[in-house]
Amino acid sequence: MWRLREAPRRGPKPSLSLDDIVRAAIEVADADNDLGAVSMARVAERLGNSTMALYRHVKSKDDLLVLMSDAAIERPDPMPEGVDWRTGLTFWADNVLAAIRKHRWYAKIPISGPPAGPNNLAWFDAALGLLNDTGLPEEAKVGVVMGLITYVQGEVRMAFDLAAGYDQNPAAFQQFGATLRQVADPRQYPAVARLVDAGIFDEVGNFEDESEQDFDFGLQLYLDGVAAFIDRVCQGK
Template identity: 85%
Template structure:
């Protein structure tokens, strides 16, 4: 909870604040990607020495954690009276929207549980939707952590695939025809059946396909949650 580390200081207000540092780092990452962020670059953007940053942060790793928390901001208020499934769908779509504003977010390593006020607010929002399910608190945490794993994994994979598509779209366009040539049914029987069914013949919009895949996987996960609630709740 990075705000808890700030201690009130006596004397004049410092010219550089933690908020200034984080805002400058986010601006660099938005413009040039996460790899461009360094303590030296942030200091240069702020017109300060690198050592001035270390009065507020121990390391670049600390900066990345705080950047990711600041960038995701606070969740939109949950609509009144929604059931748990509608609420978790609203929540997952909100996470997707928030991270799309800062694609570099998907490159920040996940090294622990929610560690900042904004991430904690998202965690609280998802847990709150499950309050009337009858699930024990530990099970609610398990449901939300599973959803976080799905959403984060899908977003990270989608961003990586988007980068690959931008670099070589022909490889994606030719995927179905290539499989048809190489998927020997004696070696890859299940893949061959999928190819024969024409699953990979139709190539649509890359963005639309990602949206459809995300929603399909999300609803499958929520189907499992519904079955779990019926059994345990």
């Protein structure tokens, strides 16, 4: 990902590069809107090369997925000048969401380690930098940002999965409220029964619109907690 290997000094320029392979893999995933569509054979076909030619640049499909996950997220947009930490983290989280929505398959890539590639590290650095003036110790800044990453990734993955489930079987979602009215005995599920009585599950709207509202609601709850944590830590100094 960091291109640390020294390029060969002699001989003809290779007809295929690692950047070519990663770009073609992203194009395959985008075309089918499916990470499962990516295979070494399909990427090679798109490039007009043999599958073995790819293995000279990337060891395995798993390694290719890691490279795709960093290339697809691109670099973060510049942060508006003079923003406070909360406005900045809201801007940051909204932009992560927008970046992932460009490549919805991104949410299916397994998370196997901390941010490691140049683009993912740039996002990590941008979020950490927003906490510089909070008075938090460095370890606490990492905890805040990792918690935010966990929230964003979790919300995106759940929203995409729910939207896909609704597309496959909308009737199951539309009947959910009516089903709960039949099975949610208030003696066994008192809290759920109160939601049913309030009509919370009576209508199923547009999942994209609802997920965006839910995302912002949960984000602000998380940042409320961060604000309280900052106040507590700074008061203890």
